[in-house]
Amino acid sequence: DAGVTQSPTHLIKTRGQQVTLRCSPKSGHDTVSWYQQALGQGPQFIFQYYEEEERQRGNFPDRFSGHQFPNYSSELNVNALLLGDSALYLCASSLGLAGTDTQYFGPGTRLTVL
Amino acid sequence: KQEVTQIPAALSVPEGENLVLNCSFTDSAIYNLQWFRQDPGKGLTSLLLIQSSQREQTSGRLNASLDKSSGRSTLYIAASQPGDSATYLCAVIGYSGGGADGLTFGKGTHLIIQP
Numbered sequence: 315d316a317g318v319t320q321s322p323t324h325l326i327k328t329r330g331q332q333v334t335l336r337c338s339p340k341s342g343h344d345t346v347s348w349y350q351q352a353l354g355q356g357p358q359f360i361f362q363y364y365e366e367e368e369r370q371r372g373n374f375p376d377r378f379s380g381h382q383f384p385n386y387s388s389e390l391n392v393n394a395l396l397l398g399d400s401a402l403y404l405c406a407s408s409l410g411l412a413g414t415d416t417q418y419f420g421p422g423t424r425l426t427v428l
Numbered sequence: 429k430q431e432v433t434q435i436p437a438a439l440s441v442p443e444g445e446n447l448v449l450n451c452s453f454t455d456s457a458i459y460n461l462q463w464f465r466q467d468p469g470k471g472l473t474s475l476l477l478i479q480s481s482q483r484e485q486t487s488g489r490l491n492a493s494l495d496k497s498s499g500r501s502t503l504y505i506a507a508s509q510p511g512d513s514a515t516y517l518c519a520v521i522g523y524s525g526g527g528a529d530g531l532t533f534g535k536g537t538h539l540i541i542q543p
Binding site for chain 1: 477
């Protein structure tokens with residue numbers, strides 16, 4: 315049973331560029347959430363996708379957008395990259411929107427903005 | 429706005445000791461509380477999930493308690509081992525008009541178990 319997978323593992327971009335990160339949820343899961351973790355901090359919630367729609371969103375600007383596909387996989391897009399966007403980006407999957415299910419995390423994508 | 433605080437920020441103990449990690453949250457309107465483990469540069473591994481109606485959960489040498497009314501949770505680790513060295517994160521899921529929110533995390537407790 316495959317867990318949550320993310321690609322790529324590492325990414326280096328320059329300021330102003332755009333980036334796309336990808337996530338495949340754990341088998342049987344239909345909800346995907348994205349988190350940003352700066353060095354030495356706890357992860358911060360970006361947004362959550364269910365049934366191909368954004369359902370909840372944290373305090374992140376519109377430069378952060380996403381998509382969920384019919385197979386439940388998801389993408390995170392960040393436009394006009396800033397130095398402060400450098401972080402570990404984590405994807406988590408769960409079942410449904412009830413908030414009672416364990417969230418399972420992937421290994422993350424390390425984004426460095428120069 | 430929900431805020432989660434973890435104390436202590438760092439802890440170093442000799443192997444074999446029992447230890448307690450603390451977590452507090454400001455808004456008691458939560459669905460559940462999860463404890464995670466994170467190794468350096470890696471993703472998060474779920475350790476225990478406590479539903480809002482539960483008081484505690486146990487898995488092996490780990491025991492987590494939840495006192496929702498006072499906004500507190502503790503993670504108890506028995507007979508610590510060097511392999512337990514990691515950062516331990518506490519997180520809660522609250523709810524808003526649209527349903528369950530995302531997880532709100534503390535900054536973590538960095539734990540070192542000395543051989």
